[in-house]
Amino acid sequence: MPATTRKIATFNVNGITSRLPHLLDWLQREQPDIVGLQELKATQDAFPEQAIRNAGYGVIWQGEKSWNGVALLARGADPVEIRRGLPWDRGDTQSRYLEAAIHGVVVACLYLPNGNPQPGPKFDYKLAWFQRLIRHARTLVDLPHPVALIGDFNVVPTDADIYDPKGWRKDALLQPESRQAYRTLLDQGWTDSLLAVHGQTPIYTFWDYFRQHFARDRGLRIDHLLLNRTLAPGLQDAGVDKWVRALEKASDHAPTWISVRVPDVVAGPAPQAKAVSKPRKRPVAKAAAVRKPTAKTAPKIGTKKTPTPPATSTSTAPAKPRKRAKKRAE
Template identity: 70%
Template sequence: METLKIATFNINGIRSRLPALLEWLARETPDVVCLQELKAPDAAFPAEAIRAAGYGAIWQGQASWNGVAILARGMEPLEIRRGLPGGEGDTHSRYLEAAAHGVIVGCLYLPNGNPQPGPKFDYKLAWFERLIEHAAGLYASGHPVVLAGDYNVVPTDEDIYNPRSWQKDALLQPESRACYARLLEQGWTDALRARHPDARLYTFWDYFRQHWQKDSGLRIDHLLLSADLAPRLRDAGVDRWVRDLPHASDHAPTWILLDQATEAQPAPRRKTPAKRPRKQPGDAAEG
């Protein structure tokens, strides 16, 4: 059966990490890619290089900060919306939604929230509430949906190398984890955890204290699946080799492999023999 590979990657600056992105696209050939932290205005997005690599793209950039994009191999993503509902006055480029390869993809970059407590953490929680409300509508729609991105949430202590030194960080706060849990309670499947329920899997290693070299990581990049996609999950993983490249992002691409949907074929109609008319006297003999 054919498969569909969907990935999320916080690239942490698309202009400086473009060679790594192109190398990864060529080697892993994902079908749909969600990028976060472009850190570039719209005009600086490397559309031509990405198109030359075989991908169509839509993006919402922002100078120096934030920025999200959706790439689709061999096609142009069909944009559905940019920005979450209820964001009047919110100038952050953090959410982009499109249809590609038969799936609706929501690409998100949830606020970090540090330092907490404070206005940045309040903004994180308020943005999370908007996401939860929008996600409920997507889930109820019945469409195949993947919500992929950097959630800036470590769901449990099993998703971090050691929670002790991060206890005051916004990524581990009870309020952040409660929002993520409420999202899952809508019915979404955390694909990486569903595929690897007991594994220590990380998607982010910061640049300090040799955390990459010591594998002192966090799992904060997630792909959530709607009800009809969860049974199609074949595999999920993290392309750790990208984190080991020169001048790498502090995140590694995280991906899922889905079985392609097969259209239901109509049941064949049972053929019933037509009734032959009773021969009447004088009818011609059958040939």
Template identity: 65%
Template sequence: MKIATYNINGINGRLPGLLRWLDEARPDVVCLQELKTSDATFPKAAIEEAGYGALWSGQKSYNGVAILARGNQPVETRRGLPGDPQDVQSRYLEAAASGVLVGCLYLPNGNPQPGPKFDYKLAWFRRLIAHARELVDQTEPVLLVGDYNVVPTDDVADIYNPRSWLDDALLQPESRAAYRELLAQGWTDAIAAKHPGEPMYTFWDYFRQRWPRNAGLRIDHLLLNPAATRRLKDAGVDRAMRGVEKASDHAPAWVTLAAKRGA
């Protein structure tokens, strides 16, 4: 089973590339972020024609998350994180799909920092940590995947060079501490586990020739609970998608899980 996450950065404008990737990569479950479209304008028909059932939580021009499942319809289990009923931003969607429970998330960017946007980022992270605590010990595979907007370390595996990003919310000690606290619950960062020390960037800014120079960041993560980790076979990044025409500034990241014994 292949499960992927992809910050599409505007699904309608990048739909042809998404459909090609779905046809070529054939992931079983896909979590999308930054749809940048309302619920009414989500391209449901095109996704279904490609062979995927879909759930989505849209927001006009900003945010938005979706879960796709090849050959079946994902079953929604949660829409939005608990803990703040006043938060109306479309950033979290959770569903059962193809035998796993997957939480699709778009964690706030937090820039500029310090300020209210960074405060919102950290508050949202606290809510995610609290909810993840309820999921990590489930006996079935659970994955929390998406754009975390956190570069975990200054190592070359996570960032080409931290020097020009020192003031960015993605690298702040508070952001990194929250990510470490989440992992400490028992989640496995699949890409880091499978490619220790190896540059596995998922994001390249549109500016300053960062894609041609491979000046990237690793901010899209796939976290697996122990039940999913026991079935982890591989993880990677489909880097070539960053180089296609009208590309998102992210590339899809993915894991493969072994079939359940007896299945």
């Protein structure tokens, strides 16, 4: 089947306003086709839509004052929005989940709660949110259409995914409950793309600002790109653009990406990204609410009907377990 190679990336910008120059430099240099952003830390009105569109990317976003916030970017096209927020908790107003069809792929951008300090209400919220994600992901993993879950999961899957776990044992990112939830997600049939590509080689996506951790490569792997059974066979490569983390006043995360072959032809009314449009007028205060999709603009997932193109091969075999990262003193 004819296919097109797409570069899909996730980047926790840790503040879209202060990190916009870094984001634009990275987009120009690396030219990813699909991008998920997390931790915008900006209201809906304050998002720099025009600057991103001027860079050649269509964009949808869900802002939140001072915290959270997610966005999806499409090179040369406009994402077709599917849903905002996870189902099953209408009282949850935090901006952490955005789903859209982009270049033939259903892409979910997520910012999973950090959960610290634990134990406590923040950790309880993290686990409850994780369970909602697992429940929704179950409706996506077996779709005959390519699907990717990308973002900051705030989970270190194993001790091999951190420079030295000793000093982090009490952190919510390493708790057994967090790791079990991540394994439950993978057990549905999702492929952890960085693990599949790099196997035994430690690879990090986050370095905190303390004690020169980036300069000493004392990192963690908490940004993940998970592929469903339809998309996983096309996985070609994966990596981390560490040069962005090395910039002055950088985010504590680095853009993390994959290269994957996406089938060009699908049967049925598969969602397709629209050509990039001019910047829209700033949304009003209620803009964060879900837009009503139409039959021509967006499929419906979960409680909504989803297009069903023909299935392809099953996911790639899991990579061999990696060796633990060499332990160094804190």
